[in-house]
Amino acid sequence: MATIITSVVTGGSNNHATVSEEANSYATDFVNQGVLGSITNTSGVAPATGSFAVNQNTGSDMNVLISATGNTTSGYSTAYITCAPSSQDTQVLRGRMSSNYTYAINSNSTGSTVYDWIYLQANATNANTPSAAADNVITPYTSRSTSNSADNGSPPTYGILLAVVTVANGATGIANANIADKRTQITVSTGATNTTTGWTSLPYAFTYSANNGNKEFQVTTPNNLTGLLSPGMKLNFTRSVTPPTQCMAFSSASSQYASKSSPSGISFTSAFTCEAWVYLNSYVSNTPMIISRWDGTNGWFLGTTSTGNIQLNYSASSQNTTQQSYQSLPLNQWVHVAGVVSSVSSKTLAIYINGTLVPSSTVNSNTTTLTQGSAPLEVGGSNGANNFFNGYISEARVWSVARTQQNIQDNMAINLTGAESNLVFLAQGNGNFNDSTSNANNLTASGGAVATQASNPYNSIEYGVITSVSYSNPTSTITIFTGNSNTIPNQTLNTPEYSIVQIPYGFPAQKPNWRLESLYRTSTSVSASASTWTNPNAKLSIPIGYWMAGVSGETAATFSSGNPLVKATLSNANNTESDSRYTTSLHYTGGVTTTQLENTVFTRGGLVNTTQTAWYYNMWTSQSSPTFYVANDEANFIIYAECGYI
DSSP, X not given: OOOOOOOXXXXXXXXXXXXXXXXXXXXHHHBXXXXXXXXXXXXXXXXXXXXXXXXXXXXXXXXXXXXXXXXXXXXXXXXXXXXXXXXXXXXXXXXXXXXXXXXXXXXXXXXXXXXXXXXXXXXXXXXXXXXXTOOXXXXXXXXXXXXXXXXXXXXXXXXXXXXXXXXXXXXXXXXXXXXXXXXXXXXXXXXXXXXXXXXXXXXXXXXXXXXXXXXXXXXXXXXXXXXXXXXXXXXXXXXXXXXXXXXXXXXXXXXXXXXXXXXXXXXXOSOEEEEEXXXXXXXXXXXXXXXXXXXXXXXXXXXXXXXXXXXXXXXXXXXXXXXEXXXXXXXXXXXXXXXXXXXXXXXXXXXXXXTEEOOEEEEEEOOSOOOOTTOOEEESOBTTTBSOOOEEEEEEEEESSOOOHHHHHHHTTSOOOSOSXXXXXXEOOSSSOOOOSXXXXXXXXXXXXXXXXXXXXXXXXXXXXXXXXXXXXXXXXXXXXXXXXXXXXXXXXEEEEEEOSSSOTTOOOOGGGGEEEEEEOSOEEEEOOTTOOBOOSOEEEEOSEEEEEEEEEEEEEEOSSSSOOEEEEEEXXXXXXXXXXXXXXXXXXXXXXXXXEEEEEEEEEEEEESSOEEEEEEEEESSXXXXXXXXXXXXXXXXXEEETTO
């Protein structure tokens, strides 16, 4: 039987000595790292007060003064630092300073401004075997950096940041204006779990960090949360700006659209971007339009095909340049789409779905000029009465510049104001068809189109599944997959909560919500070589974490001669078989000739991504001069990934 040892922190007899790992377990469980007591400063700049405040020294010499009188309870400055003492588990250590400390700032003769990042550093070796006074465990520490936004010097393995000091070349003194206060306060968790809803409040400030595309987001916090949060847990935030609850709705059967004749401020001819959130109710014939100013002869548009492929077009004198995605949009799901023309003259176009660049092909390549013409500006149609959209549209935007992928990712989950630089049209569609930009191209609805549909891609509370938690002093980075019905906004994130419950209250647990798909409803093909793995333009970018991934649908191959062996696989490169577990062979069924093989393919397996990775559907045959296909007019083709934590 295993021996279980109990330690007594104070009192008692005949028990072994209490080690720091045991004594500090209480802090480890309930206290996050930071300083104790109130923190005050002026917009983050010294003079600062409170525990371990860093201010200029008397006389503004090359010293700074670290305050020891910030904790009004004990008169001492007190801080808690997360550390892993040698041969012990990670824990929170308490550091205390009873008198002010004069700290020297080294001279600077580099010729450029440098930045001293001042930390309280914890020494892992001394934390395990401290001196008798325990005054050698936590000490001030400086890392000299060339950046004031990221410490590229030598940050400590364990420590908390107090301040960043700007040190000019040849500086002879440090003033308060040179000191940026970077302290964070500790918080004590009392286990405030709402047993009714299954959510627990997180007493930390979180900041939006990145949108990686395909509904993968990252947030940061200046606290080490690796001992609290882990993959598979649920997380939610409340938006600091109340999102819309309505959107624009169009019925193609009723020829519904919204338009503005002779729009102002729409005059670009060299580069532009169109984007919107769309929700397809059904696939319809022709080219259903999302946003357009096109009369069939001149202009531009962002629309879809009858099979849901995205099309981006510009025209001049009946000549068109058109880019079309291989991938189709799904039905009954909010999806963000964007089309970017970086150069009209060089025919450089790109298409994005949910912030991810997707493969596309050039359908027409007939013009290197764009003429605006006299067509109306429209949402949900084109040229007055054509190409009607069937579904919902929200936050329709037109820019007079080419937006970068990061531009698109960073603002796709927030409502814009209309005052953004180079934004020439913005129809949010929340109760009206008005243009929020200064161009004031307010649209008029036709055929019964409304802007009061009770649906929107944004939610007051946004939910997600944690897929990764990492810590690099002084920041924790949490990666979140939000599924198809949620997004993390690039704004203040309020009232964060986490849950270890499988389905906490309000969490959208329907499994289709946590499944990513790359859908192909029209045939894509590629010519290949014998005995070479080749990708027929079908892939899916799969986020960080554990996934059940696979392919299903119609696939085909043609050859110069018959009776081939054909294999198919899902791979993390477009020209390999990265894991034979995902490989299958195609079998002969009806409709086979000696030079053609057509069949349905299924393969499925678990995978783990440490970074978001594109996974490709690749094909292989030993026969010469093959052509590989996915999808046709009889059946769709899908690459999918189901979140393994749901």
